[in-house]
Amino acid sequence: MKLVPLFLAGAIVLTGCHREELSKPLIAIIVPSQDNPYFKAEGDAAAARAQQLGYRTRIDAHNDDAYRQDNLIDAAIASGAKAIVLDNAGSESSISAVRRAKSEGIAVFLIDREIQITGIANAQIIADNHQGSRIVAEEFARATKEGEYAELLGRESDTNAQIRTKGFHEILDTAPRLKLVAAQSANWSQAEAFQKTETILQAHAKLVGIIAGNDTMALGAAAAIKSSGRKGIIVTGFDGSPDAATAIRSGELQATSLQPAVVISRLAVDEADRFLKTGSTGKPEKQIIPCDLVTRANVDDYRDFEKIR
Numbered sequence: 588m589k590l591v592p593l594f595l596a597g598a599i600v601l602t603g604c605h606r607e608e609l610s611k612p613l614i615a616i617i618v619p620s621q622d623n624p625y626f627k628a629e630g631d632a633a634a635a636r637a638q639q640l641g642y643r644t645r646i647d648a649h650n651d652d653a654y655r656q657d658n659l660i661d662a663a664i665a666s667g668a669k670a671i672v673l674d675n676a677g678s679e680s681s682i683s684a685v686r687r688a689k690s691e692g693i694a695v696f697l698i699d700r701e702i703q704i705t706g707i708a709n710a711q712i713i714a715d716n717h718q719g720s721r722i723v724a725e726e727f728a729r730a731t732k733e734g735e736y737a738e739l740l741g742r743e744s745d746t747n748a749q750i751r752t753k754g755f756h757e758i759l760d761t762a763p764r765l766k767l768v769a770a771q772s773a774n775w776s777q778a779e780a781f782q783k784t785e786t787i788l789q790a791h792a793k794l795v796g797i798i799a800g801n802d803t804m805a806l807g808a809a810a811a812i813k814s815s816g817r818k819g820i821i822v823t824g825f826d827g828s829p830d831a832a833t834a835i836r837s838g839e840l841q842a843t844s845l846q847p848a849v850v851i852s853r854l855a856v857d858e859a860d861r862f863l864k865t866g867s868t869g870k871p872e873k874q875i876i877p878c879d880l881v882t883r884a885n886v887d888d889y890r891d892f893e894k895i896r
Contacts, residue, residue, distance in 0.1 A: 611643040614859060615663035616672045617656065621648045623775070623803065624828045625848055626674065628892045629698060632852035633672045640860045642669075651742065653680035660684045663693065670694040670709075670859040672852070678703050678746045694862050696855040699848070700746055705872050710858050712851050712874045716747050719844035719878030720754025723823050726842040726880060727755075727798050730821045733764030734795035737787045739780050739808060740772045741800040748772075751800045751825060759798070768794070773804045780807025788815050796821035802831035802843055809839040827881055827892050835886045845879045848892040 614637045618630040626648070634644040645666070649656035656676040663671050664687075671688055675681035675697060685695050686707050697711040705711075727736075738755065741748030752770075759765055769787045773780035780799065784807065788794060797812075797820065799805035805824030812820050824831050827845025834840040854876075858868040881889055888896050 609643070611641060612669040612863070613663075613666055614642045614644050614670045614672060614856065615659075615666065615668040616644055616646045617659050617663070618646065618648055618674045619651050619676065621646065624830065625801070625826045625846065625892065629674060629848040629852045632849040632892075633698075633856050636853045636856040637672075637859075640856065642860075649676045651676050651745075653677050653684075656681065657684050660688055664688060664691045668693055669863055670696060672696050672698060672855045672859065674699040675702060677744060682707070694859055696859050698851050698855050699846070701873065708872065709862055710855060710868055710870065710872055710874065712854050712858075712876065714846035714848075714851065715875045715877045716750040716846075717754045719825060719846065720751040721758055722878065722880045723825060723842055723844040724755045724758035724798065726882065727796060727821060727823045728758060728762045728765060730823075730841050731765060731796040735766050735768040735791055735793050736796040736798065737769040737771075737784075737791065737794060738767060739783060739797060739799040739804045740770060741775045741804070743772055745775075748775075748800055755798055773799075773807065775801050775803060777803040777807035777810075780804035781811045784808040784811035785815070788812065788817060794820055796823075798822075799824050802826040802828040802840075805840055805843070806830055806834060809834060813839070827879070827889060829891055832881065832886050832889060835881065835883055838883070842880060842882045845881050845889055845892065845894075847876050847878070847894070850893065851876055 616633045618626040620626045630646045637644045647659045653676045688695050694709045697708045701711045771783045773783050797808045802824035809822045821841045823841050824843040831843045862868045
């Protein structure tokens with residue numbers, strides 16, 4: 588009997604495993620960033636579900652750059668992806684990329700951010716940013732009661748930033764004792780929010796609150812307030828990140844509106860799997876998932892962008 592050296596036997600096993608992995612259909616997952624906790628959570632959740640269902644995955648980030656997104660879509664096409672789960676780089680600028688993937692026979696499932704037309708994506712599964720912004724604005728108004736407040740907005744080109752500020756104003760513009768004295772974009776950035784808040788605090792000695800379009804900006808604002816030594820300024824966020832939950836427990840944040848990132852990502856992959864196996868998702872293209880208000884009273888009911896009880 589011919590003996591196979593041990594290191595060669597190992598190589599044969601590894602090669603077989605590699606071939607088996609490569610034989611699995613590919614789902615490409617493209618998110619805005621892998622540094623932002625929310626976007627990382629949605630990418631990780633999508634990948635975990637896809638792997639459970641027998642797919643191989645790749646996760647890439649476009650960094651809100653439509654040109655980079657185009658290149659990533661082209662890479663997914665070239666790699667033979669069967670489906671793409673995409674949190675897109677712009678409601679208008681992403682249309683051509685989604686259309687191109689469809690023309691190549693690749694199913695596209697949009698999460699978090701919608702595009703402005705229907706019929707080219709297989710699904711658009713998004714959090715109800717309008718409802719979520721209203722419920723956190725109601726909590727902000729209840730906690731601040733009266734006085735001057737500021738708003739930190741997300742990236743101005745982002746549809747979700749526009750929807751959230753609209754929802755905030757639907758509530759706060761009707762609060763007769765609250766007055767908006769500053770509104771600045773911090774581009775979803777914690778560092779930029781810290782800097783903008785420092786400037787706002789210097790200009791407005793009577794500020795009672797800051798309402799932020801996402802948790803990273805809220806955390807930046809809270810850090811600037813703490814650094815200034817000012818007390819009693821209410822801060823709210825939006826996303827439901829683990830860091831925001833910690834800040835709510837400590838009292839640095841009043842509340843956040845949790846976007847169910849994990850639920851949305853799992854739904855997208857489940858529907859991709861169903862479509863690839865049956866030719867239909869069985870669902871309407873546009874699906875809107877409600878947000879949850881997270882406060883100190885219920886913060887322990889949530890973990891990693893998901894309700895656990």
